Amino acid sequence: MSDQHTGAPGYGEPEYLGGAAAPATEPGAEGASRSGPRWGLVAGAGAGVVAVVAAGGFGLAQLLSGSGSPADAVPANALAYVSVDLDPSASQKIAAIQMLRKFPALKEEMGLDARDDVRKWFFEDVLDDGCKGVTYEADVAPWIGNRMALAAVPDQGSTVAPLFAVQVTDPDAAAQGVRALADSCGEGEDIGVAFVGDYAVLTEKQADADSYARAAEASALSDDADYRTWTDRIGDPGIVNVYVSAEAPARMTDVAADMAGEAGDDVAPQEQMQKMRQDVVELYRDFEGAAGTLRFDDGTLELAMATKGMPGGVAAVDAPGAPALGDLPASTAAAFTVSFPDNWLQDWMTSMGDLLGGGAAGGGSEDLWKDLEAATGLQLPEDVETLLGDGLRVSVDSSLDTAALDSPDVPTVPIGIRINGDAAEIDRVLDTLLAQVPAGELDELKRTSGDGYVVLGLDQAYVDTLTSGGGGLADDPSFRAVVPEADRVSGGVFVNFDAGDWATRVAGEMFPDEPEVKANVAPLDALGLSSWLDDDRVQHGSLILSTD
Template sequence: MTTNDPGPEPEYLGADTSTGATTPGGTPLRGRGRRTGLVAAAAVAVVAAVGAGAYGVVQLMAGGSSPATAVPADAVGYVSLDLDPSASQKIEAFKILRKFPALKKELGLGDGDDLRRTVFEEIVKSGDCSDLDYARDVEPWIGDRVAMAAVPDSEQGALPLVVLQVTDQDKAKAGFRKIESCDGPTDQEPSRTGLAFRGDYMLVAETQQEADGIATDVDAATLADSEDFTTATGRTGDPGIVTMYASQDAPDAVMTAMRHDAGGSVDQGRIDQLGKSFASFQGAAGVLRFSDGAVEAEFSAKGLPEGAGGSAAQGGPDVSTLPGTTAAVLSVALRDGWLDSFTEGLRSSLGGDYDQMLAQGERATGLQLPEDIETLLGDGVSLSVDAGTDLKALTESPDPSKVPAGLRIQGDPAKITPIIDKLKAAAGPSGDLVKVASGDGVVAVGLDQAYVSQLLTQGTLGGVAAFEDVVPEPDRANAVVFVNFDAGRGWAEQLADLVSDGDPEVKQNVAPLDALGISGWTDGDDVQHGLVRLSTD
């Protein structure tokens, strides 16, 4: 079956229905037992997603409309695998995967093997499916795209839906029924998994009534045409291979599912807290794509619960001024009042033990808790490690004072250093190993005096090409993780050599890595963004 292809469109993630559906937050959507038919559907989805995914990237397969055209517009969660992104992405994926010997060998890149067959045969081996044959029962109808969704239900929160692209409806139905029956009888026989068809897709639900109802909803309006869907997915930039989406109604679906599954033992306090936390939630989306020699995952959301991260105006510690020889850094901004949010949850979970714990901490350290913790960490902290360490020499003769690692705290030195002094005193003689230095609005702490002093100078990390490539918004990022695999003396390969006891294959698979960047920021519209980018040489 074919339909008019409206062209490439982004698709995004919400719920996994393969082993008992869950919402985007991971809460079970149903209290029912494991249905053979839906599990069979998920197994076929794995064949399409994993097998066809790798194969499709390599073979540049194409064709068909988006799975979002076969999902109702009111779906609360959605995840899809698109094997027909732009040709440039496919070529990038092929080039990147081939750089890693282990992946090249495992995926058979370049030899034309159909990995769908390989995955299918592994599934057959794991169950009572000896009568199934991939070439006869699956290959004639399986397409290149798959999606899983959570469709809203007033009683249960949401219903699981698997959407598979097919090339022949009759063969797909016959093949699916054979897969379904190979798992043996269940306590729910003789009922069957529900199947329906819309366009290029087979819709798989737990019952035929559900499948027919969902198909009718698809006829009325599709997710691909939903303004909420297109707005949320549009915030994540270019579409890619894997796409994700959670609607603004997802929290309500989770709470309904919690009530349904709990029966008479509803934890109303937990439900109320969830509702309060997500009261302003306006949807989230994400995408996984290949771009410019890197694989990246980009996410966005609006109205998420407030965390430690700073606001759009505040940003975080300026990691771009760290030393240019930095091998790795973890940095986070701490917004005003972050500790109140943290301690509120801690007090709720610990009860009376919370106050006792604070009292013990005050006696041991001489600090005023928890207030001094907020003062100590200032407006944000950056933990960094330099690439200049000779790892082999360090393992042979450990000396903490030779480890170029340190903590840079953004805040008032006059308030921060007295707290550090109290902690050093509480630690006894070992506290003398800790070196502290302060500058204009910053305090550096570490074991290597030379590195601690270096943290106070204006470094050049922001000008390092690898950093610029994987951390695109350093000025307004309120959280950053950065790893430069090629920094210094090849520390990453040294580490791989040490960890693997000299296994050359491990070193070969680390060698192609260039840099990893994980960053988060909030834009002027209060939309939270996140980017994970792994680049290669």
């Protein structure tokens, strides 16, 4: 991650929120319970900012602003962290608004342009929802800065506390404004406020705020090696940024176990929660952390993530076995691909069975498998793994005649499935399944088998196209823009809204009396969702939406 920052005077490094070593004084030591949401104003506002900014696409990249970051204001041992930036002058906000205003419905709904103060837009929306006697101009504008973040920080024992950090321009005005907001919007809740640099740290109690502020000054998340490693791995930060520490899965199950223990004196739930904790720790034993970002850039919206050591059932495949998306025809409207490692279904069933307390069989699933085997004639789950092979790809061409789908006859449509694997074994399982279908009901199904693959479809010409491969989608600019690591993709989705103008055509056919639907579909260019492993076995995920 770059260390160069620009932006409004008085603001500095990227926004992040964090935690450090254990607070010098145990927060909440006075015995206050954290079982209830007693400071919903703070946590709710933080989560609301993230949700609204993420959904509306406003704010700025923390990288693009000046001095000071939410990550400087919270301890380095934070388990999870989400930050946003509401600076109205940075380039990502402009890019976001330029992109979103291409859609007539959003342009009308938001009523914003690049000069609007998004902070005012958000806080006025919050204040209008049940807050009496406070206004943005009088109680927020005099002190609010551009960045804010919400973190989950280890508390006393095994509990976890929420922590909200917000950039301020006037500490005295901030303390007064927060108190006014708490009285008006939070039904008189106590909120602790402490200051670290240009940031106000807000927690449920004053003692906690002071303790976390001291911990952040001693060791902040922004200086934590793991935090810096993971945020570097996702590249340039965006308008919303997320970090999850390696300790988060186990610590969160500790919280759940404590909650179960507080629910009553029954020993059984506590024992069950302890068993669940052990299973979660084992399932995530290799988990090293994760980070993500939501960013805008030149007509695209991207959600990027990186993680390492995820459980096998959700991890990317090292050597993708599925047919490549890039081998499809350039006229492809939509496609889906997924790769499978050896024994993937059995391994998944084993891990889920352990979590559910049912052992490798998954708690009674042996009887289910036997019933399915009797009904299908297959050996399960082995034949499912055989049928799906090393991976498969489902695709539809933009030449699809949507009007023909209303025909009483089964239409000949350019939809196909290509499966990579042992063709003879795949055919064996398919023949067993098709033998269960009444005669004549699947006569339209076309099948071609070759060396290491089987192709299925309803249109022979399209089946032949999928059999030959090398269709040229890999050279399409729209595809390259939304599937950045096409050669490594182990699972992904691609949609080309402009291919044959099928999207606007379908919108017009489905909503002939609502031209605004077609107008809001027209700006869409392509969508790509992909997952892959890099050379360090870090799993990357990317969702990119591009516009014309």
